[in-house]
Amino acid sequence: MLFLLLKYTLLYTVVLMMVALGGMFSERSGIINIALEGIMVIGGLAGVVAIQFIPATWNVVAIVLFSTLAAALAGMVYAALLAFASINLNADQTIGGTALNMLATALAMVIAKGVNGSASAKLDYSNRAFIYDIGPLTVNAFLFIGLVALAVSTFVLYRTRLGLRLRACGEHPQAADSVGINVYKMRYIGVLISGVLGGIGGMAYIIPSVSSWNFEVGVSGAGFLALAVMIFGQWKPMRIFLAAIFFALFKSLANIASSTVLASLNWTQNMYNMIPFIASMVILAFTSKKSRAPKAEGVPYDKGSR
Amino acid sequence: MDKKRSFSLGSSEAFISVAASLVCIAIGLALGLVVLAIINAEHAFGDGLLVILKSGLQSPRNMGTVLANTAPLIMTGLSVGFAFKTGLFNIGAAGQYTLGAFGALYCAIVLHLPWYLCLLAAMALGALWGAIPGIFKAYLNINEVITAIMFNWIGLYMVNDIMYGRGQGAMYDLSSTKTYSLRKVSPGSMIPSCGMSDLFGKLQSVTIAIFIAILFAIAVYVVLNKTTFGYELKACGFNKNAAQYAGINDKRNIILSMTIAGALAGVGAGLYYLSTVAEWNPQVSTALPAMGFNGISSALLACSNPIGTIFSSLFISYITVGGTKLSTQYYTKEIADVITAIIIYLCAFSLLFKNRIRALLRANRRSTEALKGGEE
Numbered sequence: 001m002l003f004l005l006l007k008y009t010l011l012y013t014v015v016l017m018m019v020a021l022g023g024m025f026s027e028r029s030g031i032i033n034i035a036l037e038g039i040m041v042i043g044g045l046a047g048v049v050a051i052q053f054i055p056a057t058w059n060v061v062a063i064v065l066f067s068t069l070a071a072a073l074a075g076m077v078y079a080a081l082l083a084f085a086s087i088n089l090n091a092d093q094t095i096g097g098t099a100l101n102m103l104a105t106a107l108a109m110v111i112a113k114g115v116n117g118s119a120s121a122k123l124d125y126s127n128r129a130f131i132y133d134i135g136p137l138t139v140n141a142f143l144f145i146g147l148v149a150l151a152v153s154t155f156v157l158y159r160t161r162l163g164l165r166l167r168a169c170g171e172h173p174q175a176a177d178s179v180g181i182n183v184y185k186m187r188y189i190g191v192l193i194s195g196v197l198g199g200i201g202g203m204a205y206i207i208p209s210v211s212s213w214n215f216e217v218g219v220s221g222a223g224f225l226a227l228a229v230m231i232f233g234q235w236k237p238m239r240i241f242l243a244a245i246f247f248a249l250f251k252s253l254a255n256i257a258s259s260t261v262l263a264s265l266n267w268t269q270n271m272y273n274m275i276p277f278i279a280s281m282v283i284l285a286f287t288s289k290k291s292r293a294p295k296a297e298g299v300p301y302d303k304g305s306r
Numbered sequence: 307m308d309k310k311r312s313f314s315l316g317s318s319e320a321f322i323s324v325a326a327s328l329v330c331i332a333i334g335l336a337l338g339l340v341v342l343a344i345i346n347a348e349h350a351f352g353d354g355l356l357v358i359l360k361s362g363l364q365s366p367r368n369m370g371t372v373l374a375n376t377a378p379l380i381m382t383g384l385s386v387g388f389a390f391k392t393g394l395f396n397i398g399a400a401g402q403y404t405l406g407a408f409g410a411l412y413c414a415i416v417l418h419l420p421w422y423l424c425l426l427a428a429m430a431l432g433a434l435w436g437a438i439p440g441i442f443k444a445y446l447n448i449n450e451v452i453t454a455i456m457f458n459w460i461g462l463y464m465v466n467d468i469m470y471g472r473g474q475g476a477m478y479d480l481s482s483t484k485t486y487s488l489r490k491v492s493p494g495s496m497i498p499s500c501g502m503s504d505l506f507g508k509l510q511s512v513t514i515a516i517f518i519a520i521l522f523a524i525a526v527y528v529v530l531n532k533t534t535f536g537y538e539l540k541a542c543g544f545n546k547n548a549a550q551y552a553g554i555n556d557k558r559n560i561i562l563s564m565t566i567a568g569a570l571a572g573v574g575a576g577l578y579y580l581s582t583v584a585e586w587n588p589q590v591s592t593a594l595p596a597m598g599f600n601g602i603s604s605a606l607l608a609c610s611n612p613i614g615t616i617f618s619s620l621f622i623s624y625i626t627v628g629g630t631k632l633s634t635q636y637y638t639k640e641i642a643d644v645i646t647a648i649i650i651y652l653c654a655f656s657l658l659f660k661n662r663i664r665a666l667l668r669a670n671r672r673s674t675e676a677l678k679g680g681e682e
Contacts, residue, residue, distance in 0.1 A: 034451065081651070091655035094395055094451060095606060099651040102599055106643035113638045114345055217593050224455045231452065270467035277456045277463075281442075284453075288446045 001256070007138045008209075008252030009245070014146035015205045017244035019226035021153045022197030024235050026079075028157070029190025030170040030183075030296045034097030035082050036198050037223025038104030039075045043199025044206040044219060045108045046074030049115055051125045051207070063129040064141045068200055075199015076192050078104070083191040087184055090300035105218045112215040122214040127207045140208035142200070149197060154237040166190055170294035173301045183301045201226070225251075228280035232287075235294060250275045318667070323609045326659040330607065331621070334649030335359075341644055342637065349636045358628035358642055370506025372620070372627045374583045377515035378403075379619040381574025382601025384526050385436075385567045387610035391530055392563040393543025398439055398454025399571040400598025401461040406432040406572030407586055407595070408465045410579050414495030415477045415486050421497045421580050425518075428576030429569045435461055436568015440561035450564065458594055469588035484585035497580045515577040520616055522570065527612040539563050571598065596643075600626075603646050606653040622646055 019036055026033035033039075050070035054063055082100055085091040112121040130141045157163040168176040169186040177183050205222050206213045229247050233240030254272030335355065342354035362372045382399045389396035396402075409431035413424040439453035469475050469485060479486045488496050489510065497513040506512045530536040541549040542559045550556050574597065579586065604622055608614030629642025652659075 085651065085654055089655040089658050091657075094397075095602075096651065096654040098397065098599075098602055099647055099654055102603070103644065103647035103651060106640045106647055109640040110341070110345070110638055110644060113640075119634055119638065220593065221459050224459070228452070228456065268467055268472065270463040270470075274460050274463040277459045281453065281456050281460075284448050285442065285446055288448050 003136045003138070004256050005252055008255050009248045010139060010143055011204075011208055012248035012251045013241075013244045014142050015201050015222060016226050016229045016247055017241050018142075018146050018149050018197045018204065019201035019223060020230040020233060020240045020244060021149060021237060022194035022201065023227060023230040024194075024233075024237065024240060025153070025157075025166070025190045025197070026194035027190075027230070027297050028170045028235060028294050029166045029187045030173060030294060030299070030301065031083070031086055031187050031191050032093040032097065032298045033079075033082065033191065033194050033198075034094055034227065035079070035100040035104075036194070036226055037219060037221070038097075038101040039078050039195055039198035040202030040205060040219045040223045040226075041104040041108045041215070042078040042202070043071040043075035043195075044202035044213070045111060045215060046199065047071035047203030047207060048123050048125050048213060049111075051127075051129075052115070052123070056126065060129045068141075068145065068203065071199045071203035072196045073199070075197075075202065076195035079191050079195025079198065082195075083188050086300065087187050087191070090302075093298055093300075101223075105215075108215040108218065120214075121216050122212055124212040125207070127211050130208050140204075142204035142208060145200065146204070149200075150237060150241055153197075157237060162189070167294075169301075170296055173296050174305070177301075177303065187301070198223070225276060225280075228277075228284075231293075232280060232283055234292065247276045247280070250279060322660050322663050322667070323611070324614075325663050326656045327607050327609065327614075327618070327653070329659050329663075330649050330652040330656060333652055334645050337648050338641065338645035342641060345641075346636045349633075353633055353636055354641070357632050358625050358645070361628040361631035362624040364631075365507060366505065367507035367509050368627060368631070370503070370509035370512040372623050373502075373506065373516050374509070374511040374513075374581055375578075375623040375627065376619050377519040377581070378574040378578035378583075378597050379600055379604055379623055380516075380519040380523055380616055381577060382571050382597055383604030383608065383615040383619050384523055384601075384612055385570035385574065385605075386601045387605035387608060387612060387615055388526055388530070388570060389563060389567040390605060390610040391543060392539040392559070393546070394440075394443070394450050394560065394563060394567070396436070396439075396454060396564065396567045396571075397451050397602065398436065398458055398568070398598075399574075399601045400594040400596075401454065401458035402432040402435040402568040402571035403575040403595050403598040403601075404458075404461045404465050405435040406575030407579050408469065409572065410576040411469075411477055411485050411586060414488055414492050414580065418492045419495060421495050424495050424580055425497075425573060425576040428572045428580075430572070432572015432575065433565045433569035436571065437561060437565040440564030443564070444557040444560045458598075462594055466588040469586060475588070478588065479585075482585065483589055484587045487585055488580065488582050495580060496582060497577065511581050511583040513581045515581045519574075519577060522573065523612045523616050526570070530612065571601065574601070600646070603650045603653075606650055606656075609656075 019040060023033050023036050047067050047070055050067040054066055082096055085096040086093045109121045112123050132139055165181045166186050169183050173183045202219055205219055225247060229243045230240060233243040254269055339350060339355050342350040362368055382403060385399045386396050406428035409427035410424045413419040413427040435457060438457055439450040442448045442453040443450045469477050471478060477485045497515050499513045502512045503510050538554045539559050541554055542556050546556050600622060604615055604619045607618035625645060626642045629639040632639055
């Protein structure tokens with residue numbers, strides 16, 4: 001039972017952390033990415049479809065690598081739509097993101113039904129390649145991918161020239177431009193990274209836990225939860241990691257509550273589902289005075305303005 | 307002279323907005339055709355796009371379905387648009403709509419109240435759910451988008467939990483796995499049809515709801531454009547600091563506009579469920595009601611103009627109903643959602659279209675003026 005809790009907590013931690021890290025890269029470069037939910041849906045769909053098309057005779061590692069690559073690519077392409085609208089066309093970033101969220105669910109259902117050739121948006125797939133048993137504990141391939149993503153993200157953001165430039169564009173793009181940094185390019189990089197991480201995160205949410213997914217529900221708010229994780233994590237990788245663990249714990253309790261001692265509390269699943277959202281509001285309320293978002297986020301960069 | 311010029315400028319501005327929206331719609335439909343062609347090229351036009359564009363008018367019943375879905379959409383569109391006008395993004399319309407549905411259905415199924423009281427309850431609960439992001443924004447400076455998103459889900463889980471009540475909820479009908487049908491348990495709580503359903507092929511869900519929604523649209527228009535209160539709200543949206551400097555209480559106004567926006571969305575749910583367009587399903591509703599998010603589409607397409615919202619809502623319901631009439635042999639009904647979403651994506655940068663159209667108009671005017679000058 002404890003192992004079950006651990007299994008789900010690990011699963012959700014990785015998902016929320018990766019997607020929130022993606023959001024962090026985008027917002028640190030100055031673009032609000034509310035489309036994380038939609039990116040997750042598209043990435044998840046691409047991953048699932050890829051698994052269906054890859055012959056099952058392939059090597060396990062190859063299956064994992066190729067399907068994850070498909071999810072990452074799909075997420076990146078989809079995020080490019082956000083980048084195009086908000087960087088090239090100076091569109092309102094929140095509205096563009098909302099439109100992409102709506103488009104993602106509709107598009108995913110159309111594609112899923114097309115792949116199925118039926119009126120159901122439910123796709124079946126095998127997730128055997130992704131799940132390993134270590135003693136009594138079940139872990140999935142995304143745990144390793146997630147940990148690598150965390151380490152690389154921290155390194156890139158704080159220890160490389162790219163990271164420094166990216167952060168500069170989110171804080172004071174005019175200053176960054178004045179020393180020769182291409183603000184548009186940096187913001188594109190930020191949004192595309194968020195697409196890669198969001199796409200993989202969407203796949204990590206769908207594949208390890210069940211072996212069929214109905215795309216009618218999208219990813220049922222996980223992308224928005226990741227957004228809260230990012231804010232709670234104050235746009236910093238390690239804090240995002242800790243925030244993700246906290247949120248994941250509550251989300252897992254919802255899954256296993258009925259089969260544990262918690263059942264005596266007589267709470268319904270809906271109540272557990274509510275807790276992460278309530279918790280994030282309470283935490284936001286207490287930390288809002290100290291909260292510091294990237295200064296220039298949400299503002300289209302205009303070369304001419306001072 | 308001066309007055310005349312400002313008038314003509316105003317109307318040309320409205321013309322530009324309408325033109326920009328029409329450009330969005332045209333491109334959206336064209337891209338929709340591309341999607342249809344990718345799925346099944348042979349039938350894309352005749353069995354695809356034409357069906358979406360024609361079905362809504364094909365029979366009185368279809369027209370009735372369009373109207374029944376338009377009424378709540380106008381309300382959620384007004385909700386989002388009203389908030390936009392006051393500088394706030396109400397992404398929480400879906401949650402406010404959910405609470406409104408609960409209020410309306412509780413008063414109808416459990417308390418058997420007359421329809422106008424049920425509608426009032428829907429309004430009150432929607433207003434409450436709208437006020438919360440307003441309060442968080444005004445006193446804690448938390449972005450209303452974040453709060454609204456969180457409370458969308460909190461509201462959804464809460465309402466589902468109460469309605470389902472482990473299968474024994476007072477409003478839950480075990481045999482249909484949805485809330486009880488108002489037509490059977492509380493006909494007195496249904497919004498009266500006043501002969502509307504006879505006009506539209508005896509479709510029971512066509513009621514005076516559409517007129518109520520239009521009245522609300524006019525009321526919102528008047529409040530925003532003809533009253534001091536509306537002016538103050540808009541002033542806060544344009545420039546919070548300037549409004550504060552002019553002696554406007556910005557905290558109060560933020561909360562008030564979110565409350566009103568929530569009330570409008572709540573009424574939308576009331577109009578939908580009290581017209582018995584559908585019943586609420588608390589068990590599989592793991593997704594927020596689409597009506598709330600479509601309100602964003604409707605408001606954006608109308609550039610947040612309350613009167614324009616009536617027409618944009620009509621259009622969105624029209625193509626959504628058209629989508630359901632697609633032959634399942636070739637296509638799925640979500641194609642219509644794809645088209646709507648593409649249109650909204652385009653709306654996000656409608657400013658660009660507007661500038662293009664403005665430049666075109668100016669070039670036109672200059673050339674005609676040049677011609678005139680030549681004649682003289």
